[in-house]
Amino acid sequence: SVEVVIVPDAKAGGALIAGAMADLLRRTPDALLGVATGSTPLPVYEALAARVRSGSVDTSRARIAQLDEYVGLPADHPESYRSVLRREVLEPLGIGMDAFMGPDGAAEDIPAACEAYDRALAEAGGVDLQLLGIGTDGHIGFNEPCSSLVSRTRIKTLTEQTRVDNARFFGGDVGQVPHHVITQGIGTILEARHLVLLATGEGKADAVAATVEGPVAAVCPASALQLHPHATVVVDEAAASKL
Ligand code: GLP
16 A cells, blocks of 8 residues: 655655655665656655765766656756756766656657667666656656556557646747657556655645545556555655545
């Protein structure tokens, strides 16, 4: 079952998860950390970066794996998730791009790029800790509602709601948000050894309730966490308000 941890606010959630990542890196210096984009995980990266700066965690051998990516944005586009992760995760943590793995959203053959990334994750030994956010509709990565719970890394079409939610990263213009994405599948995500989902704010309360207390069902992709032997959901009071 899913372990739920309620924290007072986003900052406390970030500190808690950064602590878990630091412990993992102490045990396994070359751990493969699966990271997510969006606003929610930022306090995690900030807290972990502070530990790196203070010397209490060593990231020199850490490896980073990407969860999802837009299709069709050049890799150096500022809003490609590769660019976002370089800016928000790799640089602050002092991790080089040589220790980074992600799908190629600009590939000519997208299905082949998806398959290659899925295979690369397995060949790298699998993800040790996968950090997840959650969409207002219960999506994880970019697995929108009704994604197969055993899906592999593949191309998906975004729902209008998700494009509207993400328009803020594209100058508020939903027309600039790509329609297609590559995402690790739910089956792929479930292969990580530890899943940690962070949700903060009232807007996530319904999705969190469906994730933790609803049936395991494709209408709420995050409910698949209930199938995982080691899944932790960290929520602030507002996101926990419907539990
Ligand atoms: C995007 C990402 C997800 C993320 C979600 C929520 O759709 N693909 O990985 O969880 O946004 O974003 P936020 O944390 O900004 O609410």
